[in-house]
Each structure stands twice: as structure tokens, then as C-alpha cells.
Amino acid sequence: MELLQGLLERSSQPVLVAPGPDLAQIELAIRAALCAPDHRALQPWRYLVVHGEARVRLAALYAASQQALQPQRSAAEIERLRQQPLRAPTLIVAILRLREDAAVPAHEQWLSMGAAVQNLMLALHAQGYAAIWRTGALVSDAAVRAAFALADDERIAALVYVGSPPVPPRRAERPLPQPFWSVWS
Numbered sequence: 001m002e003l004l005q006g007l008l009e010r011s012s013q014p015v016l017v018a019p020g021p022d023l024a025q026i027e028l029a030i031r032a033a034l035c036a037p038d039h040r041a042l043q044p045w046r047y048l049v050v051h052g053e054a055r056v057r058l059a060a061l062y063a064a065s066q067q068a069l070q071p072q073r074s075a076a077e078i079e080r081l082r083q084q085p086l087r088a089p090t091l092i093v094a095i096l097r098l099r100e101d102a103a104v105p106a107h108e109q110w111l112s113m114g115a116a117v118q119n120l121m122l123a124l125h126a127q128g129y130a131a132i133w134r135t136g137a138l139v140s141d142a143a144v145r146a147a148f149a150l151a152d153d154e155r156i157a158a159l160v161y162v163g164s165p166p167v168p169p170r171r172a173e174r175p176l177p178q179p180f181w182s183v184w185s
């Protein structure tokens with residue numbers, strides 16, 4: 001797939017079906033993520049892949065944690081939360097650990113992380129898979145953080161849900177470029 005064509009046609013897919021990528025395909029996408037612009041090569045990131053039965057365990061511990069947090073929630077609401085990690089065959093968790101560096105402020109490291117996640121999603125798209133970047137309560141849930149063995153200073157920047165696109169896939173409408181740029185003189 002031509003790089004530009006893939007970039008222009010990619011759309012997030014809220015509905016994702018099996019099959020998801022295999023580990024070699026995921027590793028290739030992570031190689032692409034590691035090509036993101038990274039000021040002073042701080043490499044402030046790591047990735048976790050959650051697939052197969054691990055998703056079910058993640059869903060169970062997330063639902064239990066949310067129930068303990070707000071016991072008044074209805075069974076239907078807890079079930080809706082439990083389903084969240086099961087929305088795709090594979091989840092790729094992008095984790096940022098800000099480095100101390102006088103020349104690279106935190107916002108630049110977040111920007112690098114964002115560029116890395118976009119590279120990851122484009123590389124998955126190039127291999128025929130679809131994805132959506134989500135965050136929400138899952139990324140800050142204490143039990144989820146503990147299960148992923150996150151250090152105190154690590155943040156989940158993205159939960160990338162990955163699978164095959166549905167038929168027909170969602171096609172995002174993109175704005176025309178004209179209002180967004182001009183030539184300065």
C-alpha cells in the first residue's frame with residue numbers, strides 16, 4: 001500500500017472483528033511506532049499486547065474494580081464496562097514514562113507518543129487491519145494499572161483496539177484543507 005494512500009484513507013473502526021494481527025504483524029507495527037520523531041531519542045514508551053484469554057481476564061478485573069469503586073452501579077452498567085476490553089480481538093496498550101530531560105519538556109514527550117501511536121495504527125492499516133485509539137476510565141483504573149504492573153510515573157497514553165474492519169468499513173469524512181492552512185509572507 002502506498003504510504004500516502006494509506007494515510008488518506010485510514011479511518012478509525014469502532015466495530016472490529018476477528019481475526020486480529022498475529023504477533024509478527026504486531027511487532028512490525030511496533031517497529032513503525034519506534035520510528036516516530038523522538039527529541040533526544042528518549043524512547044519514553046513501552047507497549048503491552050493483550051489478546052486471547054488475557055482480554056477476558058482484563059475485562060473481569062476491570063469490571064470488579066469499577067463495581068468496588070461505585071457499588072451502586074447496576075448489573076447492566078457493570079456488564080457494559082466488562083464488555084469494553086472485549087470490543088476487539090487485540091488490544092495494544094501504549095505506555096508513556098516521562099523522562100527527566102532539561103531540553104525535552106513533558107509535552108514534547110506526549111507529542112512523540114502520539115506520533116508513535118499514529119505510526120502504529122498506520123502500520124496495522126497497511127497490513128489490512130483496522131484500529132481505534134481509545135482511552136476512558138480503563139486507562140486510569142487502579143486494578144488495571146496494577147495488573148499491567150505500571151510504575152507510578154507511567155501513564156497509559158492509548159488503548160489501541162485492533163482487528164479486521166467490518167464490511168462495509170466506516171469511512172470518516174475529512175474536511176477540505178483550505179481553512180486550515182495558508183502561506184505566510
Ligand SMILES: Cc1cc2nc3c(=O)[nH]c(=O)nc-3n(C[C@H](O)[C@H](O)[C@H](O)COP(=O)(O)O)c2cc1C
Pocket residue numbers: 010011012013132133134135136157172
Ligand atoms: C488521545 C485520544 C483518546 C481518544 N479516546 C477515545 C475514546 O475513549 N473513545 C472513543 O470512542 N474515541 C476516542 N478517541 C477518538 C478516536 O480514536 C478517533 O479519532 C475518532 O473516533 C475519529 O475517528 P477517525 O480516526 O476515523 O477520524 C480518542 C482519540 C485520541 C487522539
